[in-house]
Amino acid sequence: MSEMGADQEGIDGVRMTWNVWPRTKVEASKCVIPIAASVSPIRSHPDIPTLPYAPLRCKTCISLLNPFCRVDFAAKIWICPFCFQRNHFPHHYSMISESNLPGELYPQYTTVEYSLSNPGAVPDVAAPQSIPPVFLFVLDTCMIEEELGFVKSALKRAIGLLPENALVGFVSFGTQVQVHELGFSEISKVYVFRGSKEISRTRFWSNWGSAAPGGGRWVGTRRGCRMGMRVRGLRGFYCRRRTASILLIRWGFWNYAPGFLLDELQTDQWPVQPGHRALRCTGVALSVAAGLLGACLPGTGARIIALVGGPCTEGPGTIVSKDLSDPVRSHKDLDKDAAPYFKKAVQFYENIAKQMVSQGHVLDLFASALDQVGVAEMKVVVERTGGLVVLAESFGHSVFKDSFKRIFEEGEQSLGLSFNGTLEINCSKDIKIQGIIGPCTSLEKDLLLLIQSLERSTTSWKMCGLDKTTCLTVFFDISSSERSNPPGTSNPQLYLQFIVSYQNPEGQTRLRVTTVTRRWVDSAVSSEELVQGFDQETAAVVMARLTSLKMETEEGFDATRWLDRSLIRLCSKFGDYRKDDPASFTLNPCFHCSSVYPSLISYSFNSLPAPALLDVASISADRILLLDSYFSVVIFHGMTIAQWRNMGYQNQPEHQAFAQLLQAPQDDAKLIIHDRFPVPRLVVCDQHGSQARFLLAKLNPSATYNNAHEMATGSDVIFTDDVSLQVFFEHLQRLAVQS
Secondary structure: OHHHOHHHHHHHOEEEOEOEEEOOHHHHHOOOOOOEEEEOOOOOOOOOOEEOOOOOEOOOOOOEOOOOOEEEOOOOEEEOOOOOOEEEOOHHHOOOEOOEOOHHHOOOOOEEEEEOOOOOOOOOOOOOOOOOOEEEEEEEOOOOHHHHHHHHHHHHHHHOOOOOOOEEEEEEEOOEEEEEOOOOOOOOOEEEEEOOOOOOHHHHHHHHOOOOOOOOOEEOOOOOOEOOEOOOOOOOOOEEHHHHHHHOEEHHHOOOHHHHHHHHOOOOOOOOOOOEOOOOOHHHHHHHHHHHHHHHOOOOOEEEEEEEOOOOOOOOOOOOOOEOOOOOOOHHHHHOOOOOOHHHHHHHHHHHHHHHHHHOEEEEEEEEOOOOOOHHHHHHHHHHHOOOEEEEOOOOOHHHHHHHHHOOOOHHHOOOOEEEEEEEEEEOOOEEEEEEEOOOEEOOOOOOOOOOOOOOOOEEEEEEEEOOOOOEEEEEEEOOOOOOOOOOOOOOEEEEEEEEEEEOOOOOEEEEEEEEEEEEEOOOOOOHHHHHOEOHHHHHHHHHHHHHHHHHHOOOOOHHHHHHHHHHHHHHHHEEEEOOEEEEEEEOHHHOOOOOOOEEEEEEOOEEEEEOOOEHHHOOOOOEEEEEOOOEEEEEEOHHHHHHHHOOHHHOHHHHHHHHHHHHHHHHHHHHHHOOOOOOEEEEEEOOOHHHHHHHOOOEOOOEOOOHHHOOOOOOOEOOOOOOHHHHHHHHHHHHHOO
């Protein structure tokens, strides 16, 4: 099918669970797998054109001009495919013809990007052509000297990678919060805030956000409404030039200072009583940082990068008491509602999240500690603002150091971190947006991930931070009924348009427009077309994300039971079988129950590196396995390989082939790590070693202690009572065909 072409997927960054859609709500409910799209809003592709002018909007449904519009070249009119409104081209389009098309009307350019250089060109989304990126570092000083040294080293290396026009600020915290004045080079100067008391937003606005005297020059101005966000007055949305220049300074003018400031920084000097935790006011520090950016640069893309080394024990946001005899809350405590600080801390961070979303700012969290640091409480801020989270055991670990460096790198290694984005979705008639899962916040209702069905088909969301790997899952609802939409009388095509406005890493405002089309099908008459349009990989991702959301939001939700029932219903609906005869069960290749699972590569003397089954049977004494489970990369040596390596055979000239065999998975692991964010943990282990658990935990238990006598010598077994994949499928077939 043309709708499923790999090239279009790469250009548009859109994949759907169903590439042909049932016409009615009843038929859609019988599909089991929801009608959803996986959308990568700013995925890079060399064939996406950049147009140096503003787009045209339909005057009725505000969708943008696209290749699916019908055009009357003689009358200079285009017809919107969403609402069928006739729109006149403006005067500067007067020269268009069938042989002289603007870029957005070329059939192959279903995705285009507009460079908005004129602030007044497009209402609500236009912005200055170039805005410097803003980075506010928030550093925890309640840690040992060695850990603080690791952080300082990482900061020096990372800050050196910033573009010269970047604005930089620095906040440190322990028992109290210190805002460092970077524009005062002669002597260190800081503003100190008490860590036991929340700082109100009005205090920041009165100190740092007041209006400038007459004739003063404004810095960090906010340009009014932006796709649904309202400005309620001028006070608090501007800052004086002097305030911004001393608290957020241009990196090109500050390149002498990081070494001086960081070398002078010490661990928190507040005394800690024996048997007590350090006084750490993480919540107040983040509140101060959000207030600082809100007073100085509201509506401008900025990131707060927090480096935290332990749990918050002081002030709002506290997750555990200061007494070491009180343990940090566990998952069991959260399930039983036995975490006394949890709800209050979550409410505090929800308020910070609302503030940062309204300001268009992002929170990135880098936490390195052997104990918990309170990510469960703080995640609401990170999720709503589209930030990054990296957890490591120590600030000296490669997971932290390499991941922290990656966010500042440019070129091929760049993450493409972008700021201050908005997403708008337009749909054909009878299609509603049921909800969205991803790092965004609704601009119409203040809910995080799941939005109730809306009355109209155009909705918009705020994405404070996004990058080239950002992916959203959008769920659709078909509102038509058999009576209102009889087969054969409606438009056979449906249309979806995704409009993303964002500030790219270079500070330019871009507007990306992706318009896709799919076909309606009457699945009640023939389900074959519907089956052929099924995308099982997208379906697996969508169901995984939906399950994760239900586990977080629905009390007592049994994920395993819900997934099992959904899979049984899917097989019963689309399988070919005789009732009560499991042996007769067959499934269309489009439904071969694919899943997204870690990759496993085998290395041996007898063959080239090749994919291996994710099964315990793939373990062999004379084989090396490379497992990629995203957050960890495991190099597993079979028992014989490990013995030869320990005897040093790879260092002998006559055993160069063995040396090459050992080096091959190492080289492949480096390639995986090089392109991954967060940087995964590399685990090198041997068969029967303690760290072999990193591999065994991911393998299908086809060999357990129950049937160990059937296994060949040198193979391995998994000590578990879980059933194997083969047994699972046998039970699935039996349940799918039963009457």
